[in-house]
Structure formats: structure tokens, C-alpha cells
Amino acid sequence: MVPHLKTALDGPLLEIERRFLDLMPEIERWFRAQWQEHTPPFYGSVDLRNAGFKLAPVDMNLFPGGFNNLDATFLPLCVQAAMTAVDRICPDARRLLLIPENHTRNLFYLQNVAQIAKFLRLTGLEVRLGSLLPGIERPTPVELADGTTLLLEPLQRNGSRLGLGGFEPCAILLNNDLSAGIPEVLRDLDEQFVLPPLHAGWALRRKSNHFAAYDTVASDFARLTGIDAWRINPYFSVCSSVNFHQRQGEECLAANVDAVLELIREKYRQYEIEETPYVVVKADAGTYGMGVMTVKDAAQVTGLSRRQRNKMSVIKEGLAVSQVIIQEGVHSFERVGSGSEEGVAEPVVYMIDRFVVGGFYRVHSGRGPDENLNAPGMHFQPLAFATSCSLPDHCQNPDAAPNRFYAYGVVARLAQLAASVELERTAPVKEPLPCA
Amino acid sequence: MVPHLKTALDGPLLEIERRFLDLMPEIERWFRAQWQEHTPPFYGSVDLRNAGFKLAPVDMNLFPGGFNNLDATFLPLCVQAAMTAVDRICPDARRLLLIPENHTRNLFYLQNVAQIAKFLRLTGLEVRLGSLLPGIERPTPVELADGTTLLLEPLQRNGSRLGLGGFEPCAILLNNDLSAGIPEVLRDLDEQFVLPPLHAGWALRRKSNHFAAYDTVASDFARLTGIDAWRINPYFSVCSSVNFHQRQGEECLAANVDAVLELIREKYRQYEIEETPYVVVKADAGTYGMGVMTVKDAAQVTGLSRRQRNKMSVIKEGLAVSQVIIQEGVHSFERVGSGSEEGVAEPVVYMIDRFVVGGFYRVHSGRGPDENLNAPGMHFQPLAFATSCSLPDHCQNPDAAPNRFYAYGVVARLAQLAASVELERTAPVKEPLPCA
Numbered sequence: 093m094v095p096h097l098k099t100a101l102d103g104p105l106l107e108i109e110r111r112f113l114d115l116m117p118e119i120e121r122w123f124r125a126q127w128q129e130h131t132p133p134f135y136g137s138v139d140l141r142n143a144g145f146k147l148a149p150v151d152m153n154l155f156p157g158g159f160n161n162l163d164a165t166f167l168p169l170c171v172q173a174a175m176t177a178v179d180r181i182c183p184d185a186r187r188l189l190l191i192p193e194n195h196t197r198n199l200f201y202l203q204n205v206a207q208i209a210k211f212l213r214l215t216g217l218e219v220r221l222g223s224l225l226p227g228i229e230r231p232t233p234v235e236l237a238d239g240t241t242l243l244l245e246p247l248q249r250n251g252s253r254l255g256l257g258g259f260e261p262c263a264i265l266l267n268n269d270l271s272a273g274i275p276e277v278l279r280d281l282d283e284q285f286v287l288p289p290l291h292a293g294w295a296l297r298r299k300s301n302h303f304a305a306y307d308t309v310a311s312d313f314a315r316l317t318g319i320d321a322w323r324i325n326p327y328f329s330v331c332s333s334v335n336f337h338q339r340q341g342e343e344c345l346a347a348n349v350d351a352v353l354e355l356i357r358e359k360y361r362q363y364e365i366e367e368t369p370y371v372v373v374k375a376d377a378g379t380y381g382m383g384v385m386t387v388k389d390a391a392q393v394t395g396l397s398r399r400q401r402n403k404m405s406v407i408k409e410g411l412a413v414s415q416v417i418i419q420e421g422v423h424s425f426e427r428v429g430s431g432s433e434e435g436v437a438e439p440v441v442y443m444i445d446r447f448v449v450g451g452f453y454r455v456h457s458g459r460g461p462d463e464n465l466n467a468p469g470m471h472f473q474p475l476a477f478a479t480s481c482s483l484p485d486h487c488q489n490p491d492a493a494p495n496r497f498y499a500y501g502v503v504a505r506l507a508q509l510a511a512s513v514e515l516e517r518t519a520p521v522k523e524p525l526p527c528a
Numbered sequence: 529m530v531p532h533l534k535t536a537l538d539g540p541l542l543e544i545e546r547r548f549l550d551l552m553p554e555i556e557r558w559f560r561a562q563w564q565e566h567t568p569p570f571y572g573s574v575d576l577r578n579a580g581f582k583l584a585p586v587d588m589n590l591f592p593g594g595f596n597n598l599d600a601t602f603l604p605l606c607v608q609a610a611m612t613a614v615d616r617i618c619p620d621a622r623r624l625l626l627i628p629e630n631h632t633r634n635l636f637y638l639q640n641v642a643q644i645a646k647f648l649r650l651t652g653l654e655v656r657l658g659s660l661l662p663g664i665e666r667p668t669p670v671e672l673a674d675g676t677t678l679l680l681e682p683l684q685r686n687g688s689r690l691g692l693g694g695f696e697p698c699a700i701l702l703n704n705d706l707s708a709g710i711p712e713v714l715r716d717l718d719e720q721f722v723l724p725p726l727h728a729g730w731a732l733r734r735k736s737n738h739f740a741a742y743d744t745v746a747s748d749f750a751r752l753t754g755i756d757a758w759r760i761n762p763y764f765s766v767c768s769s770v771n772f773h774q775r776q777g778e779e780c781l782a783a784n785v786d787a788v789l790e791l792i793r794e795k796y797r798q799y800e801i802e803e804t805p806y807v808v809v810k811a812d813a814g815t816y817g818m819g820v821m822t823v824k825d826a827a828q829v830t831g832l833s834r835r836q837r838n839k840m841s842v843i844k845e846g847l848a849v850s851q852v853i854i855q856e857g858v859h860s861f862e863r864v865g866s867g868s869e870e871g872v873a874e875p876v877v878y879m880i881d882r883f884v885v886g887g888f889y890r891v892h893s894g895r896g897p898d899e900n901l902n903a904p905g906m907h908f909q910p911l912a913f914a915t916s917c918s919l920p921d922h923c924q925n926p927d928a929a930p931n932r933f934y935a936y937g938v939v940a941r942l943a944q945l946a947a948s949v950e951l952e953r954t955a956p957v958k959e960p961l962p963c964a
Contacts, residue, residue, distance in 0.1 A: 117622060120652020124619040165601065172608050172883055183560040186553060216556020447608055 098476055099496050100426040100437055100453065108147050108323055109499040115317055119502060122316050123446070123509070130512035132446045134177055134265065134287040138504040139454070139466070140439045141422035145365055147499060148326050148422050149507040150372070151466075152302055154292045155269040156442060157193075158452065159207040160200070163474040166442075166450035170211040173444035178215055180445075181285055182262050187218045189254065189261035191278075193268050194225045196244065199237050205267060206242055212265070220259050222247040224268060224275055231257075249277050253284060263287060270295045271377075291518055292511075298376045299417045300330045301518055306510035313506055324503055326420035327355045330376065334416050336401040345373070346390040348418045353390070356420050370421035370462050373404070375413040383413050384464045386421060423461045428453050428473055436461050437473070441504035448501040451475045535911070535932050536862040536873055536889065537578070544583050544759055545935040551753050555938060558752050559882070559945070566948035568882045570613055570701065570723040574940040575890070575902070576875045577858035581801055583935060584762050584858050585943040586808070587902075588738055590728045591705040592878060593629075594888065595647075596639040599910040602878075602886035606647040609880035614651055616881075617721055618698050623654045625690065625697035627714075629704050630661045632680065635673050641703060642678055648701070656695050658683040660704060660711055667693075685713050689720060699723060706731045707813075727954050728947075734812045735853045736766045737954055742946035749942055760939055762856035763791045766812065770852050772837040781809070782826040784854045789826070792856050806857035806898050809840070811849040819849050820900045822857060859897045864889050864909055872897050873909070877940035884937040887911045 112119060137156035138149045159170070178185055190212070192205040205221065212219045223232075223244040231245045245256045254277060255261055263285040264278075270293025278290060291297065306325065314321035329348040334341035349371055356369035368388060375383035383404050387393055396404070405413055428437040435457035442450045453473040456465040475497070548555060573592035574585045595606070614621055626648070628641040641657065648655045659668075659680040667681045681692045690713060691697055699721040700714075706729025714726060727733065742761065750757035765784040770777035785807055792805035804824060811819035819840050823829055832840070841849055864873040871893035878886045889909040892901040911933070 117652050117654045121620070121622050124615055124621075124652075127615070128619055168605055169608060172605060175883070176612050179560055179563070183564055184557070185560075186557050216553050216559075218553045447611070 099439070099500070100428045106144055106147075106499075108319065109496050111317060111319060112499045112502050113495070116498070118316060122313070123505060126509055127446045130509060130516065131180075132177075132443075132508055133292070133511050133515065134181070135442075135444045136508050136511055137443070138441050138507040140441060140500055140503060141424045142426055142439070142500075143367070143423040144425050145363060146323055146326075146422055147503055148324050149306065149503060150326060150419065150422060150438075151299075152306075152507045152511055153269075154288050154297070154511060155193075155267050157201055157204050157267070158440065158472065159211075159442065160203040161440075161452045161472040161474055162207075162442060162450035163452075163476050165476070167211060167214075169447070169449045170444055171214045173447040173449050174211055175215045176447070177445040178217065181287065185217060185262045187220070187259060187261040188212055189222050189256065189259070189264045190219055191222050191224060191247075191264060191266050191268050192244075194223070196223075196225065196234055202234060202242055203236055203238070206236060206240060208265075208267060209242075218259075220245060220256055220261075222254070222256050222264075224277070247277050252280060252282050254278070254281055266293070269293055289515060289519065291520055292515055294377050296518070298415065299374065299378075299419075300328065300376050300415075302507075302510060302514045303328050303417070303419070305514035305517060306507060309506050309510045309513060322359055324506065326422055327352050328417055328419040330415065330417055332415045334414060336396070336405040336413060339401070342394050345393045345416065345418070349373070349387055349393055350390040352418050352420055353388075367423055368462070372419045372421045372464065374417050374419065375404075376415040376417045378413065383416075384466070386463055387418075421462055424465070425461055426453070428455055429457075432457060433471070435459065436463070436465060438465050439475070439500050440472075441500055443504060443508050446505070446508070448504060451497070451500065451504075535875070535936070536864045537932065542580055542583075542935075544755065545932050547753060547755060548935045548938050549931070552934070554752060558749070559941060562945055563882045566945060566952065567616075568613075568879075568944055569728070569947050569951065570617070571878075571880045572944050572947055573879070574877050574943040576877060576936055576939060577860045578862055578875070578936075579803070579859040580861050581799060582759055582762075582858055583939055584760050585742065585939060586762060586855065586858060586874075587735070588742075588943045588947055589705075590724050590733070590947060591629075591703050593637055593640050593703070594876065594908065595643040595878065596636065597876075597888045597908040597910055598643075598878060598886035599888075599912050601912070603647060603650075605883070605885045606880055607650045609883040609885050610647055611651045612883070613881040614653065617723065621653060621698045623656070623695060623697040624648055625658050625692065625695070625700045626655055627658050627660060627683075627700060627702050627704050628680075630659070632659075632661065632670055638670060638678055639672055639674070642672060642676060644701075644703060645678075654695075656681060656692055656697075658690070658692050658700075660713070683713050688716060688718050690714070690717055702729070705729055725951060725955065727956055728951055730813050732954070734851065735810065735814075735855075736764065736812050736851075738943075738946060738950045739764050739853070739855070741950035741953060742943060745942050745946045745949060758795055760942065762858055763788050764853055764855040766851065766853055768851045770850060772832070772841040772849060775837070778830050781829045781852065781854070785809070785823055785829055786826040788854050788856055789824075803859055804898070808855045808857050808900065810853050810855065811840075812851040812853045814849065819852075820902070822899055823854075857898055860901070861897055862889070864891055865893075868893060869907070871895065872899070872901060874901050875911070875936050876908075877936055879940060879944050882941070882944070884940060887933070887936065887940075 133154055135156055137153045139151040141150050209219045221244050228244050228246050231243055233241045233243050235241050248255050265287045273295045274290050310321045310325040329352050331341055331344040352371050353369050370388045373385045373387055424436050424438045426437045435455045436459055437453040437455045439451055440454050452475055454465050454470050455473055456470045458469050459465055569590055571592055573589045575587040577586050645655045657680050664680050664682050667679055669677045669679050671677050684691050701723045709731045710726050746757045746761040765788050767777055767780040788807050789805050806824045809821045809823055860872050860874045862873045871891045872895055873889040873891045875887055876890055888911055890901050890906055891909055892906045894905050895901055
């Protein structure tokens with residue numbers, strides 16, 4: 093079950109939505125069984141795209157950065173879910189160290205950190221913030237827009253333990269995606285829980301590993317529900333030796349774009365879909381919407397301008413792109429807002445442990461239904477709990493209002509489950525201890 | 529952590545509240561450890577009384593009857609908590625049989641049943657209602673005030689399994705307190721989970737066992753928090769051979785009333801409390817506020833009028849009272865409402881598994897602060913989530929608004945924990961199977 097949130101669509105239920113609602117008991121039971129076998133990540137957020145004929149995740153973030161965009165009414169759900177997670181991971185926990193991203197000037201991001209710290213404190217944990225920034229040499233207060241203050245403190249490594257001055261945490265929660273690599277100070281911590289594990293960071297993580305795991309999960313789920321897995325799963329392919337600057341790997345890219353487009357065309361023919369197929373080319377280790385390109389024809393990738401090549405070359409932390417994923421594009425036919433705020437929207441679903449705890453729309457007024465919305469100019473619109481009917485006497489049966497957000501919660505949880513499988517598959521093999 | 533609800537009190541925090549908020553990390557950690565050792569009941573509700581100098585549970589219900597009195601915004605919390613409970617009890621569950629009380633004409637009560645069925649269905653379970661009423665011989669729809677319909681179905685016993693026509697549940701959830709005894713049809717079900725267990729029903733349960741377990745829990749908790757356990761624990765005593773009709777056991781009653789009053793007087797002297805001590809005499813197996821009497825002097829119980837004796841003799845299902853508990857009375861200094869709705873109030877806190885999922889005030893306009901409010905004429909006022917401040921710029925620090933409902937959630941969870949201990953202590957010893 094997922095909270096009943098008010099989505100942008102208000103027409104009749106789409107076929108997938110209807111199917112999921114009808115099969116809710118089977119679906120929930122299936123999830124329960126899956127979570128017996130796979131440990132959910134501590135938290136995660138999933139970008140979904142709803143094309144009507146297809147509802148699929150296009151990105152899965154293991155270091156969610158928008159808890160502050162959730163409606164305030166979701167706080168109790170976050171706290172309760174976090175309590176369950178803490179219970180399982182370390183019931184004895186007293187202190188938790190939260191390590192945020194290094195951008196101390198991004199007040200929106202820091203508001204997210206404040207929100208995470210808040211719900212964790214409400215589970216009864218003592219929470220303090222340790223910064224990876226070399227500039228933080230003493231406890232440094234940062235004032236937020238809402239008047240509250242975050243205290244960033246320098247990390248202190250003590251043998252195989254990490255802490256702060258006078259603060260020995262039992263667990264370390266990363267909200268830093270480690271794009272810049274795994275810092276020395278985080279390596280070889282063998283007594284403390286690091287959540288999510290280090291290999292979840294973009295230093296090691298690859299989108300293609302995630303979507304390979306999602307393939308498995310989506311196929312199993314499609315069998316359960318009797319749908320074509322394609323309805324919830326975007327095709328993808330990978331090119332591993334690309335250098336946009338040096339125009340290296342363009343043939344691989346063109347061939348893969350062609351191949352994925354052809355697969356999509358086949359499905360569109362099969363289901364008599366009139367839209368124009370497209371793919372999205374993304375850095376396989378990229379995030380923040382950087383290094384992303386929409387492509388409708390293979391010729392586009394061989395004829396990139398210098399400006400386009402520059403844009404595709406660099407992702408967060410100035411890292412060079414060398415491996416790219418070519419992912420089927422999923423149109424977003426949801427629009428929210430009015431006036432200058434009106435635009436194409438994609439739902440972002442937030443999860444803690446195995447629970448959906450809220451969501452919001454990422455909206456971009458200047459982008460089309462086949463474009464990446466994670467770009468400057470986007471804004472966020474919190475999803476609120478749906479009230480089945482504003483005039484109670486107009487609806488005789490309160491159970492009758494279908495929870496159309498349910499389908500979003502199902503697909504988001506499939507991605508969360510795929511992340512569990514992905515992290516299992518990519519976990520580093522522990523070096524055996526040398527014999528004494 | 530408990531949801532941040534708006535309580536009736538709005539003065540400065542009382543000493544106990546302050547202490548609990550200050551010690552939140554220790555308290556939550558302690559609860560986590562306790563729930564590792566004790567399995568929480570599936571659900572429960574606790575009647576609290578807040579005298580300012582004392583905040584204590586006076587009753588603990590293992591078959592909560594007021595889920596319909598919770599504000600609608602609590603539904604997602606109920607669902608999430610129930611998912612955790614189902615996960616632990618039977619992750620493989622698909623179907624659940626809910627057995628309600630037999631009063632099919634009490635539409636308020638049936639609305640509670642509908643609410644329980646609703647949140648259970650939202651966890652993905654198929655839920656149907658089986659009735660213990662002999663009159664229910666075929667599926668019988670009952671229309672509720674909100675226009676929805678409950679379908680009551682006759683129970684079908686099949687060997688050691690219980691179900692309905694075409695419905696084989698994996699778990700059976702009782703919302704029937706079994707005051708009338710344990711029906712044959714529920715005995716010796718050895719393959720299905722019965723929640724709560726049969727000995728939680730009033731056929732076997734005794735308030736005195738609960739409060740004996742609460743003694744243990746409250747003492748441990750008082751040590752943890754450095755408070756006098758009396759601040760959260762009412763004195764009590766038991767008389768086991770009472771027959772009000774035949775005026776039997778009056779001496780025992782008088783002696784125990786005297787003894788408990790003397791203990792209270794001592795505490796009042798110690799803490800310089802000016803109120804008049806009183807005790808509440810209740811049937812030890814009673815519920816529904818029946819068989820309850822407020823006593824300020826032992827002479828009262830030896831000089832009962834025929835009418836008073838009749839009133840004390842009979843509890844739910846017409847059962848005769850034979851054992852009574854003499855419990856320290858806790859004044860309620862909370863008042864809510866306005867006009868004719870204004871009255872003395874006591875908080876009722878609802879829990880599922882180990883989570884506080886909501887609460888409401890039981891209000892009685894015609895009763896005093898030292899009287900039982902569970903009586904005809906009472907009404908219910910849902911507790912809503914507290915919004916820290918209506919004008920955001922008036923409060924620079926949103927974390928600063930203390931959650932005074934927290935203390936209520938703590939004491940309610942102590943009672944929930946005591947119920948776990950009570951059910952462990954009173955569990956019937958399984959007969960060993962005879963050798964073949």
C-alpha cells in the first residue's frame with residue numbers, strides 16, 4: 093500500500109493502474125516476500141514517467157535530495173518508516189552521523205539535510221552532521237532560509253571508527269553520492285554501519301547495473317501481474333568507451349541508439365502507438381541531470397556540435413564521461429500548475445526502507461513531454477494526500493475513490509527493490525584476512 | 529517518536545513532559561530494546577489521565593473500538609504500522625478474517641470495524657468479516673451511517689481451521705473481547721494465527737494482571753528516566769471473592785480501599801498535593817465502563833444502596849462480578865470543547881504494533897475531574913496533527929515547538945509493552961501431545 097496522493101491525471105484509470113489496483117493483494121504479498129529476501133536500501137527516490145501506455149522509472153537515487161519538497165503532512169510517515177529501518181539495522185543505535193553533500197551554499201539542498209536530520213531525530217536518535225569539506229575545520233553553523241541553523245562538523249577518524257569531536261556514532265548515513273570518489277576517511281570502517289553502502293555511491297555505481305537489476309525485477313513482476321514487462325521497463329543499452337571530446341565511440345553510440353530505437357518502434361507498432369520514439373543518452377555514472385541528451389535519430393550522435401560534446405563530457409564534480417547508457421525515452425503526458433508555472437511534470441516518489449513516504453512533481457515549463465525535466469528552471473510541487481471527495485454527501489462510498497497514486501508507488505517500489513538486487517550483485521567481495 | 533498531536537493543555541510543559549522530551553533518545557532506544565524482547569500486541573488503545581502531577585494509564589484495551597474516532601489523516605500511519613505487523617506475523621498472509629463484536633445495531637461500533645477492515649485491506653490483505661452471532665446464517669449486509677455496507681458472514685469450522693464460505697484465512701483478528709467466554713468455534717485452531725491470542729479476551733483476562741505487568745514496566749522505565757514510578761503508575765489492589773448482591777467481601781473491599789487511599793495520601797503529602805485522594809473500584813474482568821465506582825472513603829463500600837450494588841454486580845454480557853480491582857484514581861485536569869460540548873477530557877491513544885497511530889479525547893460534559901468518563905453522554909473529539917505555528921514567520925525555529933503529545937505516546941506505549949508482558953505471563957501452557 094502507498095499513501096493516497098492526488099496525482100495530476102484525473103481521467104479514467106489507465107489500464108496499468110486498473111490492473112495494479114485489482115491485483116493489490118497479490119502485489120503486496122509479492123512485495124512482502126521480496127523484502128524477506130532482499131534488504132531495502134535505507135532510503136531512495138525514483139523519477140517516474142507516465143506516458144499512459146507506459147509507466148516506468150527512468151532514474152533511481154540512493155541519496156535523495158528533496159525531502160524538503162514533501163508536504164509537511166508526510167513527516168509522521170517518514171518517522172515511522174525510519175523507526176522500522178533503524179529497528180532492523182541497529183536496534184541498539186543511539187547516535188547517527190549524517191554526511192551531506194559538500195555544496196554548503198545550496199540552501200535548498202541543506203533544507204533537505206535538515207529535514208532528514210529532523211525525522212531521524214524524531215525516531216529518538218541523536219543526529220549530528222559531519223562534513224567531507226576540507227574547509228570545515230571546526231563546528232560551522234550554516235543558517236537556512238527558514239531561520240534554522242545546521243551545524244556542520246569536521247569528521248574525525250579514530251582507528252577503524254569515524255565520528256565527530258565527542259560523538260561516537262553507531263551508524264553513518266550518507267547523503268553524499270560520492271561522485272568525487274570514496275574519500276579515505278570513509279574506507280575500511282569495519283565496526284560501523286554505513287548506509288547506503290559505499291558501492292552505492294556514484295564513484296562505483298552505474299545506472300546500467302541498476303537497470304539490469306530492474307530488468308529481472310520487472311520481468312518477475314510482469315509474470316505475476318500478467319502484463320508485458322515493457323509497460324513498466326524502458327529498454328536500454330550501454331557503450332563503455334566513449335569520449336565525447338575526442339569523438340571516440342560515436343559508432344558504438346550510433347549503433348546502440350539505432351538498435352534501441354528499433355526495439356521501441358516494434359513495440360509502438362505492436363500497440364499501435366502514434367508517438368515518435370526517442371532515446372535518452374546519459375552518463376552511466378552521472379547524476380544531477382548532467383550529461384543527458386534526447387535523441388530521435390542515430391545521425392544526431394555522430395554530428396554533435398562542439399558545444400553539445402562539451403555538455404555531454406562533464407558531469408558532477410567535473411568528472412569525464414566514459415561510459416554511457418542509451419535508455420528508451422518515456423514521454424510524460426502529465427502536466428501540472430497554471431499560468432507561467434504550468435508545465436510538463438514527472439512524479440518523484442520518496443521511499444524509506446520498503447515504504448513509500450511521499451512524493452512530489454518535478455515540473456518544467458520550458459520543456460516538452462519528451463525532454464529531461466531535471467534541468468535549470470524546474471520547480472517542485474508537493475503531492476498532497478487526496479481527499480476522496482470534497483463534499484462527503486456526493487460520494488456514498490468512500491472506498492470507491494481509487495488510489496491512482498498506487499500504481500506510482502508500485503513502480504517506485506519495483507525500482508527500490510531493483511536497487512536492493514543491484515547492491516547485492518555489485519557488493520565488493522571482502523578480502524579474506526591473511527592467516528596469522 | 530509519536531505523531532505530534534494537538535493536546536488540550538497549552539500551558540508550560542509539565543515536569544514529566546519536559547523530562548520525557550529531554551530524554552527522548554534514551555527512551556526510544558529503551559523501547560527498541562524492549563520490543564526486541566517482547567512482541568507487541570497487534571493493536572491496542574490506552575485510556576490516560578493527566579493530573580499534571582501524574583500521567584498514567586487507567587485502562588488498556590486489546591480490542592480497540594474507536595478507530596473511526598481517529599482523524600482521517602491518520603489512515604496512512606495505520607496502514608504503514610499494520611504492514612510492519614503483518615510482515616512480522618505472517619509475511620505470506622493473503623487473507624485475514626476479522627471477527628467483530630456481536631452488537632450489530634451499534635452503528636458507531638460497526639464504523640470502527642469498517643475502519644479496521646479498511647486499513648487492513650490497504651496493506652494488501654483480503655479481509656472478510658466473520659460473525660459469532662448465532663443469527664447470522666448467511667452473508668448479511670449491514671448498512672452504515674456513511675452509506676457503506678459491511679458484510680457479516682457466518683463462520684465455518686473445518687477441522688482445525690476456521691474460515692468463511694470460500695475463504696480460508698491465514699490469520700484471524702479478533703475485535704471481539706470474548707466477554708461471553710471463548711466460543712467453541714475459536715478453540716484449538718492450531719494452524720492459524722489468532723490475534724490477539726484467546727487469553728487476551730475478557731473471558732480470561734484480568735485488569736489486575738495487566739497492572740501487575742505495568743508495575744514491572746513502569747519501575748524499569750522510572751529507573752531509566754530517574755522519576756518516581758508513582759508519577760506514571762496508579763496504585764492498585766485486588767479483592768477476589770466479592771458478591772455485591774449478597775454483600776459478600778465488603779470487609780476485604782473496605783480494607784483495600786483504606787489501604788490504597790492511605791498510600792495515595794502519603795504520596796500527596798510527599799509532593800504537597802492538595803487534591804482529595806480517591807480510588808476507582810472496577811470489575812477485574814470488566815469493560816465498557818460498566819461496573820465502575822468512584823470511592824473517597826472506605827465507609828462508602830460497606831453502605832452501598834441496593835441500586836448501587838445492582839449497578840456494580842453486572843458487566844458486559846450480563847456476567848456477574850466476583851473479583852474487583854481497587855485502583856488509585858487519577859484526576860483529569862484536561863478540558864476540551866466549548867458551550868454544551870465542553871467537559872472533562874481524557875486522552876485515548878491508539879497503537880498498532882509498537883507504533884502510536886493516533887488518538888482522541890473522550891469528553892464528558894456532566895462529569896467531574898475525578899469521575900469515570902466512559903459513560904453514557906460521553907463524546908469523542910479527534911486529536912489532529914499539531915501545526916507548530918499558523919504564521920510561519922512567528923516561529924523562527926520549527927523544531928522548537930515541543931511535542932507535548934509525546935509524553936502521552938510514551939505512557940501509552942508503556943501500557944502496550946505491559947500488555948505484551950501480561951500476555952506472556954498469562955499464556956496457557958500448551959498440553960504436550962500424548963505419546964503415540
